[in-house]
Amino acid sequence: MISALHTDKYQITMTYAHWKNGTANHRRIFDLYFRKLPFGNGFAVFAGLERAIDYLENLRFSDEDINFLRSLNDEFDEEFFDFLRQFRFQGNVDAIPEGSLIFPNEPLLRLEGNVVELQLVETALLNFIGFQTLIATKAARIRHLTDGELLLEFGTRRAQEMDAAIWGARATYIGGFDATSNLLAGKQFGIPTSGTHSHAWVQDFHSELEAFRAYAKAFPDSCTLLVDTYDTLRSGVPNAIKVAKELQAIGKNLSGIRLDSGDLAYFSKQSRQMLDQAGLTQTKIIASSDLDENTILNLKAQGAQIDGWGIGTKLITSYNQPALGAVYKMVARFEQGNWKPTIKLSSNPEKITTPGKKTVYRIIDQQTQKAHADLITESDETIDEKKALTLFHPIQTFKRKRVQNFSAVPLLVPIFKQGKRIYSLPTLQEIRQFHDQQLTHFWDEYLRTLNPEEYPIDLSQKLWDTKHQMLESIHREVKDRE
Numbered sequence: 309m310i311s312a313l314h315t316d317k318y319q320i321t322m323t324y325a326h327w328k329n330g331t332a333n334h335r336r337i338f339d340l341y342f343r344k345l346p347f348g349n350g351f352a353v354f355a356g357l358e359r360a361i362d363y364l365e366n367l368r369f370s371d372e373d374i375n376f377l378r379s380l381n382d383e384f385d386e387e388f389f390d391f392l393r394q395f396r397f398q399g400n401v402d403a404i405p406e407g408s409l410i411f412p413n414e415p416l417l418r419l420e421g422n423v424v425e426l427q428l429v430e431t432a433l434l435n436f437i438g439f440q441t442l443i444a445t446k447a448a449r450i451r452h453l454t455d456g457e458l459l460l461e462f463g464t465r466r467a468q469e470m471d472a473a474i475w476g477a478r479a480t481y482i483g484g485f486d487a488t489s490n491l492l493a494g495k496q497f498g499i500p501t502s503g504t505h506s507h508a509w510v511q512d513f514h515s516e517l518e519a520f521r522a523y524a525k526a527f528p529d530s531c532t533l534l535v536d537t538y539d540t541l542r543s544g545v546p547n548a549i550k551v552a553k554e555l556q557a558i559g560k561n562l563s564g565i566r567l568d569s570g571d572l573a574y575f576s577k578q579s580r581q582m583l584d585q586a587g588l589t590q591t592k593i594i595a596s597s598d599l600d601e602n603t604i605l606n607l608k609a610q611g612a613q614i615d616g617w618g619i620g621t622k623l624i625t626s627y628n629q630p631a632l633g634a635v636y637k638m639v640a641r642f643e644q645g646n647w648k649p650t651i652k653l654s655s656n657p658e659k660i661t662t663p664g665k666k667t668v669y670r671i672i673d674q675q676t677q678k679a680h681a682d683l684i685t686e687s688d689e690t691i692d693e694k695k696a697l698t699l700f701h702p703i704q705t706f707k708r709k710r711v712q713n714f715s716a717v718p719l720l721v722p723i724f725k726q727g728k729r730i731y732s733l734p735t736l737q738e739i740r741q742f743h744d745q746q747l748t749h750f751w752d753e754y755l756r757t758l759n760p761e762e763y764p765i766d767l768s769q770k771l772w773d774t775k776h777q778m779l780e781s782i783h784r785e786v787k788d789r790e
């Protein structure tokens with residue numbers, strides 16, 4: 309169970325202040341979203357929802373949690389602790405399913421409830437979803453360049469501690485990896501696991517050949533030999549070939565060799581030639597060594613002969629971009645029987661929040677089955693699929709497109725109703741397949757890893773009008789006060 313104290317202290321201080329002021333039950337809506345795509349990619353892959361659901365469903369302040377808060381000797385009244393003890397998440401949540409392709413500024417989670425419960429869960433939700441989405445997106449970038457090749461996640465030893473290794477492994481599987489080296493992730497999520505051997509295994513014997521023989525004896529049906537401990541082409545590969553012949557003599561095949569240092573393009577081409585000349589065309593070449601999507605692309609451009617990739621550090625730590633920058637913003641307050649949109653201004657137009665209770669549709673062409681755009685609307689709007697729809701860029705509004713014969717697919721699905729989960733969790737396999745299937749709805753121009761086309765995220769006319777009326781009225785008020 310995830311502790312209720314996995315949060316920032318200000319969520320508790322605000323909860324206390326609301327409780328003290330008698331405003332704890334005021335109804336609000338918050339959106340969770342991100343503002344900018346990571347890695348310069350054309351899309352992100354949504355991950356982290358399952359953990360977020362588990363957290364919301366089981367959120368409790370235990371006696372130990374309360375004792376700890378009491379021990380802080382802050383100004384909390386004793387009765388506040390009773391309030392916390394009885395606390396349960398009672399809100400409504402709608403969310404985009406895991407594995408979906410997602411884009412900046414669209415609500416990924418929409419939460420409706422009382423202000424304290426919505427405030428309390430902010431930090432943990434951002435923590436789970438920000439990290440897992442980032443890693444799933446990184447994995448999808450790598451998958452995009454390695455169609456049909458084996459992708460192994462090797463990151464645990466370099467990950468930011470245990471949770472990052474385990475939930476990161478899950479995210480890489482959603483993004484298209486085939487297996488993880490982390491056994492706990494395998495046990496917990498049913499991800500296929502893989503393991504070759506280390507340099508220490510080779511160093512542990514008097515000779516490399518002896519080490520390879522011993523390993524092959526232990527795993528005659530699934531033996532991959534690490535060939536770079538001493539000299540890849542003069543010792544490692546020739547010894548692996550010797551052992552492969554010995555395996556052949558007992559009717560077995562050497563599954564693979566692994567290259568873990570040096571010039572991977574050169575070594576892989578030479579190794580392939582040597583293996584093929586020895587008749588070992590079935591033996592695969594796996595590469596590892598600080599790989600990421602850029603190195604992989606470059607190795608491919610050099611004609612590297614690599615069938616599988618073991619990727620650790622740069623994937624699991626999201627080395628070149630360590631945070632997604634997801635945010636959680638209040639968008640509506642319930643007042644005098646109605647939802648009133650709220651807005652947060654910024655001198656940067658991209659950072660101005662989109663007010664009100666909203667929903668998101670993916671506008672998919674009925675003929676090509678490709679997505680035109682995502683359209684954010686007010687939640688009570690309907691889209692008539694029989695009529696033409698005009699889509700326009702929310703900032704450069706002169707950029708317009710009229711579409712017909714489309715399906716408007718709602719992206720948000722109900723997850724919790726008054727604190728009760730009404731969503732049945734898909735299996736991880738289903739999430740991974742769903743992700744794969746979602747990719748087919750996007751033109752290649754949005755999917756390429758370098759300088760992709762920007763996929764349109766548009767506002768309905770009604771929502772755009774609401775936002776701009778609010779902006780104008782705030783500007784007027786500020787001016788009047790001057």
Ligand SMILES: Nc1ncnc2c1ncn2[C@@H]1O[C@H](COP(=O)(O)OP(=O)(O)OP(=O)(O)O)[C@@H](O)[C@H]1O
Nearest residue numbers: 568569570571572573574597598599603606607610
């Ligand atoms: N042909 C290649 N083109 C571009 N990058 C390559 C090529 N071959 C290997 N690389 C990358 O170059 C880097 C080499 O790393 P490094 O200099 O640490 O040496 P290494 O060969 O891995 O040796 P060691 O592990 O013994 O330190 C790795 O990130 C690897 O993925």
Ligand SMILES: O=P(O)(O)OC[C@H]1O[C@H](OP(=O)(O)OP(=O)(O)O)[C@H](O)[C@@H]1O
Nearest residue numbers: 462506507568596597598599619620621
């Ligand atoms: O390079 P990464 O993408 O981070 O992938 C994980 C690395 O971890 C292992 O090396 P390590 O030197 O830790 O152990 P070893 O002695 O088994 O090679 C493995 O051989 C990879 O090189």
Ligand SMILES: O=C(O)c1cccnc1
Nearest residue numbers: 462489502503504505620
């Ligand atoms: O199985 C492997 O070869 C492996 C696993 C984790 C890290 N490095 C290598």
